[in-house]
Amino acid sequence: xxxxxxxxxxHKYTPEWCKLDFFNSSNLKTDIQNRVSGHTATNFINAxxxxxGDNRNGNGIQFAEIVRLAMAYFYSEIYxxxxxxxxxxxxxxxxxxxxxxxxxxxxxxxxxxxxYKLKNAPYFRHCWLIIQSAWFxxxxxxxxxxxxxxxxxxxxxxxxxxxxxxxFDRVYLEKKYNDIDQAEIMQIPxxxxxxxxxxxxxxxxxxxxxxxxxxxxFKIKIKDNREYNPLTKMSRQVRPLAPFKIIECDIKSAFPxxxxxxxxxxxxxxxxxxxxxxxxxxxxxxxxxxxxxxxSKKYKTKDFTAEFFIACGYAEENIKMLLYFTxxxxxxxxxxxxxxxxxxxxxxxxxxxxxxxxxxHDALLFLDTKLKADSYNLKxxxxxxxxxxxxxxxxxxxxxxxxxxxxPHAYMNSIPKGLNLIARHDYSKPNMIGAANGFRFYDAxxxxxxxxxxxxDFYIDGAIFNTNCKVMFSTLQYLNKQTTNHRHIYLILKHxxxxxxxxxxxxxxxxxxxxHQYDASHILIKxxxxxxxxELKFKVKSDFVKVLNTSRxxxxxxxxxxxxxxxxxxxxxxxxxxxxxxxxxxGHKRNNLLVYVIVRKFNSLCNGIKRSPRKTVKREAxxxxxxxxxxxxxITSTKRTSKATLARQNKKQERELTAxxxxxxxxxxxxxxxxxxxxxxxxxTDLKITEDMEIQNQLKLELLNTIDKCIYLxxxxxxxxxxxxxxxxxxxxxxxxxxxxxYDTDITKSVxxxxxxxxxxxxxxxxxxxxxxxxxxxxxxxHNTVSQQSSETYKFSEIDFD
Numbered sequence: 001x002x003x004x005x006x007x008x009x010x011h012k013y014t015p016e017w018c019k020l021d022f023f024n025s026s027n028l029k030t031d032i033q034n035r036v037s038g039h040t041a042t043n044f045i046n047a048x049x050x051x052x053g054d055n056r057n058g059n060g061i062q063f064a065e066i067v068r069l070a071m072a073y074f075y076s077e078i079y080x081x082x083x084x085x086x087x088x089x090x091x092x093x094x095x096x097x098x099x100x101x102x103x104x105x106x107x108x109x110x111x112x113x114x115x116y117k118l119k120n121a122p123y124f125r126h127c128w129l130i131i132q133s134a135w136f137x138x139x140x141x142x143x144x145x146x147x148x149x150x151x152x153x154x155x156x157x158x159x160x161x162x163x164x165x166x167x168f169d170r171v172y173l174e175k176k177y178n179d180i181d182q183a184e185i186m187q188i189p190x191x192x193x194x195x196x197x198x199x200x201x202x203x204x205x206x207x208x209x210x211x212x213x214x215x216x217x218f219k220i221k222i223k224d225n226r227e228y229n230p231l232t233k234m235s236r237q238v239r240p241l242a243p244f245k246i247i248e249c250d251i252k253s254a255f256p257x258x259x260x261x262x263x264x265x266x267x268x269x270x271x272x273x274x275x276x277x278x279x280x281x282x283x284x285x286x287x288x289x290x291x292x293x294x295x296s297k298k299y300k301t302k303d304f305t306a307e308f309f310i311a312c313g314y315a316e317e318n319i320k321m322l323l324y325f326t327x328x329x330x331x332x333x334x335x336x337x338x339x340x341x342x343x344x345x346x347x348x349x350x351x352x353x354x355x356x357x358x359x360x361h362d363a364l365l366f367l368d369t370k371l372k373a374d375s376y377n378l379k380x381x382x383x384x385x386x387x388x389x390x391x392x393x394x395x396x397x398x399x400x401x402x403x404x405x406x407x408p409h410a411y412m413n414s415i416p417k418g419l420n421l422i423a424r425h426d427y428s429k430p431n432m433i434g435a436a437n438g439f440r441f442y443d444a445x446x447x448x449x450x451x452x453x454x455x456x457d458f459y460i461d462g463a464i465f466n467t468n469c470k471v472m473f474s475t476l477q478y479l480n481k482q483t484t485n486h487r488h489i490y491l492i493l494k495h496x497x498x499x500x501x502x503x504x505x506x507x508x509x510x511x512x513x514x515x516h517q518y519d520a521s522h523i524l525i526k527x528x529x530x531x532x533x534x535e536l537k538f539k540v541k542s543d544f545v546k547v548l549n550t551s552r553x554x555x556x557x558x559x560x561x562x563x564x565x566x567x568x569x570x571x572x573x574x575x576x577x578x579x580x581x582x583x584x585x586x587g588h589k590r591n592n593l594l595v596y597v598i599v600r601k602f603n604s605l606c607n608g609i610k611r612s613p614r615k616t617v618k619r620e621a622x623x624x625x626x627x628x629x630x631x632x633x634x635i636t637s638t639k640r641t642s643k644a645t646l647a648r649q650n651k652k653q654e655r656e657l658t659a660x661x662x663x664x665x666x667x668x669x670x671x672x673x674x675x676x677x678x679x680x681x682x683x684x685t686d687l688k689i690t691e692d693m694e695i696q697n698q699l700k701l702e703l704l705n706t707i708d709k710c711i712y713l714x715x716x717x718x719x720x721x722x723x724x725x726x727x728x729x730x731x732x733x734x735x736x737x738x739x740x741x742x743y744d745t746d747i748t749k750s751v752x753x754x755x756x757x758x759x760x761x762x763x764x765x766x767x768x769x770x771x772x773x774x775x776x777x778x779x780x781x782x783h784n785t786v787s788q789q790s791s792e793t794y795k796f797s798e799i800d801f802d
Contacts, residue, residue: 011150014143015193018200018288020064022090024138029088034350043125044069046753048130051208053218054201063134063204071132078124081116099497103128104470105367106245109141109395112503114403129207129244143196147237150175153194168237171284176235192316195235202234202244209358211366218413227339231358231365239644240391243248248389250363251344258340262325263318268383274313295328295334305555316506365391392532396508400462403501407470410541412456414472416495421709422479423451432584434555435646438534445527448556451475465502469493469513474522489513556587558681560595565677569685570604572674577667594680594726596693597706601672601699605666608659635688672696679727750774 035043047069052060058374067090076082076094095113102120107130121127136142147168150161151324154177163170178598183190191197201218208215214242221228231239240246251257256271267274272294293300293308300308305326306319314322326333339363340789348364349355357366380386415423430444453468460468472492476484490510530548538544571577580602585592603609671687674694678684700722703714711720752760752774759773 005714012144013148013193013196014200015197017372018137018197020067020134020138022138024091024094024135025089028090029086031068032072032088035069036076039074040069040076041121041123044073046568048126048211051204051212051213051217053204053215054197055217057217061430062129063137067130067134070127070134072123073123074127074189077121078118079116080119081114090131090135090138092142097128101128103131105132106133106370108392109136109139110247110505110507111135112399112401112505114405114407114501114503117498121359127210128212132243133203133207137200140732141241142199145238145241147173147176148195149237151180153197155180155190155192155221169205169284169289171282172236175288195238198230198235199238199241199686201230202239205230206246206358206367210356212356213677225334225342227359227363228597229358231360242392243395245368246391247368248360248363248365248391249348249376249386250360250389251341252385252387254341254344254362254699255294256338257384258337259322259325261340261381268763271312275311278311279696281358285420293473294326295332297333312568324525325598328570332712344380345618348377348386351377351380368594371584384652394507396511397505398508398512399503400465400607401459401503401507402458403503406500406535407456407499407501408539410538410544411454412499413452414455414496414500415452415476415492417498421476421484421488425449425474430529433559435533437551437560438532438536439548439551440533440556441528441552443529445529447527449475449523449525451479455496455502458501460502464514465504468521469509470516471517471522471524473513474779475524477518478520478523483518486514512653513693520657524799534788545759553587553591557592557595560585560587560592561677561681562683564595564598565674565681565683565685568670568686570675571686572671577663577670579603579607579609582591593707594703597703598673600706601703604674605670608663611644641732669695669699673699675783676700711780 009627034608037043044066047061047066049059051066052062071090071093074096075088079096081096082089087096091111092113095111096116096118096203098107098110099113099115100118101107102118105124118124130222146166150173153161155158159173159175163173166173166351169452180190205215205218207213208218218230226759247771252724253271257266260266272283272286273291275281275290276283279286279289281289282427290312293305297305300557305323309319309322310316325336328336345359345362345364349357354364354366357364359365367391376386378386378388425448429655430442430448433441433443435441451472453472473484473489483585490506491508493509496502497504530552536544536547536557538547552557562582566579571580580599582598585595589596660719671689672692674687675689676686676696676699697715697719701712701718704718704722705711712721752771755771759770
């Protein structure tokens with residue numbers, strides 16, 4: 001075993017038998033692996049059933065060994081994360097259990113480490129309680145307290161420390177001083193380590209009772225209807241100091257309550273206050289005085305006791321019955337009361353199913369399971385009421401760091417699915433130009449508001465994370481027109497903690513977010529020209545960008561082809577075969593080579609112009625003034641045209657006329673080019689053009705030669721390659737001879753009854769129109785009514801860290 005270099009804190013009064021032989025940061029890899037086997041669970045639970053207590057016979061298994069077995073059980077049956085050398089410490093195990101606490105218990109202190117989803121093994125509760133207790137015993141929160149310092153100083157020196165500096169119950173401290181004095185008179189040895197030892201065994205006894213383990217190795221004594229166990233020996237001041245949240249339910253004004261039942265009085269809520277006012281003492285002193293007088297029949301006369309009861313507020317008709325119980329010759333007042341006390345405790349345990357609790361005289365202590373006080377039946381009978389008190393509260397400590405855990409996707413949404421919340425709003429969208437690979441693109445950007453942010457960010461820090469949370473919850477409040485409820489806040493933060501590499505304290509962040517105020521400046525309006533219509537997942541951001549750009553290229557390519565088809569159709573229908581340059585091509589030229597080649601081919605067939613004509617340049621001289629007495633413009637003279645010039649001009653006109661006639665004769669070929677585009681786009685036009693496959697095949701060959709910048713010698717190979725590459729393949733519906741028997745006429749099995757209106761809308765036209773026609777108005781209204789209901793079907797346990 002590798003021990004840690006330093007301890008977590010001073011344990012001045014901690015006895016050796018309460019100390020573990022390792023620290024919270026000690027690496028126990030070898031010890032743990034030596035205990036991992038096929039019988040790890042059996043060994044762990046058997047050791048728990050034989051845990052060593054405060055019985056001096058020395059029997060039982062040491063707690064340190066049980067902790068090692070618990071860690072072995074954790075790593076063999078519960079842990080699902082990556083195994084590395086640094087995780088084999090008590091501190092890391094506690095951190096994993098704190099991050100994914102599958103129990104109903106609440107840890108007082110939490111350690112924030114990387115989150116891993118744990119298995120809910122059969123002995124998960126047992127492992128959780130042992131690990132939490134072991135870490136607590138090794139921490140700075142155990143072994144020292146102001147009460148322990150004051151008491152031990154008095155034991156050693158006989159002098160009392162200044163009472164003004166004592167921060168707790170001073171009456172209880174004076175009582176302990178008196179107990180020490182009485183022990184010295186009776187010559188009972190006093191051990192300065194007793195308080196910490198009782199603290200240690202009190203926590204272990206509480207764990208054993210909660211897990212329903214044998215307590216044969218603990219000192220337990222039954223006397224006068226009361227059980228004296230390690231928890232009753234534990235000092236009242238350190239009883240709330242435990243590794244987990246504890247609830248105490250005690251009988252309100254126990255003895256006055258029982259006296260009310262016996263005498264018919266109704267003073268149980270006023271006895272101590274009346275005594276406090278009449279004697280001018282505190283309520284704690286009044287309670288001690290009441291019990292002292294009632295149990296002092298040997299030292300107090302009946303007259304004295306009667307006057308005392310009158311001071312407490314009892315009427316004359318109640319005094320006789322009261323004196324019967326305080327001065328009975330056969331049974332002491334204390335036994336009268338403890339008998340009823342025992343009955344009340346047993347009834348309370350039975351009606352609330354709290355058999356795993358630990359009795360503390362007139363109270364019951366048990367581990368908190370996140371149930372509110374109104375979940376318990378606190379009234380035993382008409383007169384006996386129990387109180388409900390939280391002995392300790394969780395510690396909220398903010399923290400932030402990033403783990404090295406690899407996330408499955410590049411984008412991790414900060415808002416989980418399934419919450420009845422509006423997390424996004426899109427403003428009016430422009431015209432859609434197409435969809436591909438789960439993306440839908442528009443011809444312009446549209447504005448939207450989104451509350452979510454990406455939690456997969458290795459460059460985020462605490463300030464940015466806090467800002468992102470403020471923006472998220474302010475946006476949620478803006479979109480939902482109401483403040484986000486506490487349950488949704490907790491579930492969102494829990495989702496971020498579990499599904500990201502951001503390590504923070506969930507409880508502290510939860511209470512911090514609850515205090516956030518709405519800020520209108522946090523409402524951010526974003527813009528983009530695409531949206532996701534399918535749930536796509538990408539491991540890295542570059543994959544998303546690659547698919548996005550590929551999809552954009554496909555959509556732009558199809559859009560450009562359709563626009564070109566409509567443009568050429570309009571030109572041909574208007575008998576306009578002029579230079580084609582109106583098309584504005586979206587995207588890179590390399591992704592739209594076919595579009596450019598078709599435009600060039602159309603222009604070469606119809607007008608012979610390869611590119612847009614240059615802009616005309618003014619031919620006037622820059623200066624009109626004479627240079628060296630000579631005019632810039634030549635002197636005008638009568639033009640004389642020779643016969644050779646006229647001949648050249650005539651030949652030029654003949655060539656232009658021949659070319660024009662050739663362009664006119666190419667118009668049917670251009671029309672065949674339109675038919676090829678119909679095949680490519682898979683869309684028919686209104687023009688009636690007779691197909692000429694020979695011309696189309698020749699056009700396909702020429703287009704492919706231009707695109708590939710090579711010459712195909714085999715025309716059939718080129719045509720097949722063109723069709724394979726550019727023409728959309730149509731699904732051919734096979735002909736069925738027995739068509740009368742193949743259709744299921746049951747309308748309830750129609751595809752329109754199998755999908756929701758949202759899914760039908762995503763499929764677009766004409767499917768959505770047919771879907772609306774299929775459903776009548778009443779069915780559509782009924783569907784809308786159902787869709788407006790809450791989508792949440794799970795009931796979460798109420799979260800309360802207070």
